[in-house]
Amino acid sequence: MASLATLGNGVLNQGRSLFAGLVVDKVLSPEADTPPAERQPPVAAPHDATPPPADRSGAKTEPAKRSEPELRTALLDRIPGFAAARDRVRAWLARITPADGDVWGWAVLISVLLGIVAALLGITGWLREYLQAKLVQRVLIDIRVHVMQHLLQLGFRFFHTRRIGDLYSRLTNDINEVNRALNFLFRDLFQASTQLLSGIAICVWASPELSLVSLVLVMPILVVLQVFARKVRKRARSRQHSFGEVTDAMQQMLSGIRIVKAFHAEQHEVERFRRVNESFFRRAVRVVAAKAGARAFTDVLNHAVVAVLILGGVWAFHVAHAIEKQWLVVFLSSLAIMYQPAKKLVGSYNNVMEALAGVERVRELLAVEPEVVDAPDAEPLPTLEGHVRLRHVGFAYDTQPVLRDIHMEVQPGEVVALVGPSGAGKSTLIDLLARLYDPTEGVIEYDGRDIRTVRRADLLAHIAMVTQDPFLFNTTILENLRYGRRDASMEEIVAACKAAFIHDVIASLPGGYEAVVGERGVTLSGGQRQRITIARALLRNPRVLLLDEATSALDSESEQLVQRSLETLMRGRTTFVVAHRLSTIVGADRIYVFSEGRIVEEGTHAALLANPDSLYRRLYLLQTDGEPRPEDDRRLAAPRP
Ligand SMILES: Nc1ncnc2c1ncn2[C@@H]1O[C@H](COP(=O)(O)OP(=O)(O)O)[C@@H](O)[C@H]1O
Ligand SMILES: [Mg+2]
Structure with missing residues (x-):
């Protein structure tokens, strides 16, 4: 093949x-x-010289002196060896040509020729289809990769505001519409339009007057077809959107399967899914209705046009004597021949319109500009000490400010804690520090440089983040760890895992480091997964560490292990810790208390607790049943190098 x-x-x-x-x-x-007279006479009269077609009046003309085969022969004969080769072919042709009366000979020759033609047709048909499909699939891969690449470049905000299921749908279903459009273009458009154009040429040749009449008749049909096409496109768009909702429903159901099961909501979910599908079904049917309408309309009007033309033609022939009989026949028969390709073109046009709806949805994704991009003059950041300063930092997801006038100064290696009620803006600040968003006001400086002026890739190479949700990819543990640093050696990986107290667990798994993490990491406990993400962060060897409620989702036993591994991780690095459990941050160098997007208090654990009116004291006593715990002073005793 x-x-x-x-x-x-x-x-x-x-x-x-x-x-x-x-x-x-x-x-x-x-x-x-060159004029014909100056040409060399042809060496031999070509066999295949066909008489030129009769002109419109039907009178015969002299064979043209510059007939193409002659010209070609004259030119080709100049190629060395051509004449000899041609003579050999002619001799061979003469040998296989049967004598005039040899009926069997001719029959065999014709059968063989037919066989050859059939084989050639088969091969070219297969080739056309194969090459076309190959080309289309290549194009699709390119589009899919291109769209994905673009998506990954988009800001974090984009993924918060879009539904993942709808994105899936655009990447699969809508891109497949591109496939359909390309196939229609390749298969029908070329073939049908060449047929149609030759039909039109014959019609004009046979009777320009009748052709003009047909043009006038066809115009309004084209206008109506355009209306149908627009309808098809609009409805297809709505259908594709609806399919996005179907995918989104599936995605949500499956990713929330635990809740679905726990709340025994299977039936409820099925019903909800059915409703989304019903809505999709209605819209899909509306597309079909528009397409079928266009087809029926073309059928009816096509016949009406032909009827009018027959009447007009016969009138022109009989009454007005404006056209000769044979030309009328030629005209009408080529009209009849054009019917099929015209119908096919209308169908294709509507199919392409339908596909364009999907194409539009893909193009919408491509039109989204990446939010955080490197400035053209962004500078490299080969090393980072870990000095962090925030000046007047403010941020809003939309219009409502989430952070206001934040000032902070953190020395390299310091551990600072961010505490405060939920919704105060702590996670948002962590995201700003990782440059997932840019602040809407103020400046964040690392080592005295505005982070917007350095290359984002360089910046992120010095930062690691551990969050509440220890996400692992559905691949080997090794691959997941290497996410921290691509070129980490096996020794480094094992060392990191030992420091994160997870090496023994991994070693006991079947396959060890090559064990594949199940879908969403279900084969590992939350604490184990979290320790893998900590090992991943350790491998990165970051200067700045961002911990957002890294232990909140864990039971107290795994929390202790995770806490110990975090202490290893924090050693010697500038660390921002967000912790719900205040007992885990009592040893921080400084604690910033957030409330409604502002820093309302700042100081060490002891100082803040000493202030009887402090919000910190209130939050702390709330968690410890009103009794300061002596052991808290030991926890997380500011690990310093
Ligand atoms: N992606 C988002 N889009 C819009 N608003 C958000 C988004 N994430 C958080 N918020 C809002 O920003 C505020 C601060 O949220 P967050 O930083 O998560 O608080 P914390 O981590 O302190 O609990 C909250 O009012 C929250 O509703
Ligand atoms: Mg948070």
């Missing part, structure tokens, strides 16, 4: 060079313009 494809490519190339050769022969060669 593959060799046939190579053959096909070869044939295409041959065809192209033949075409190029013809152009050179006919258009560019000086002989093309």
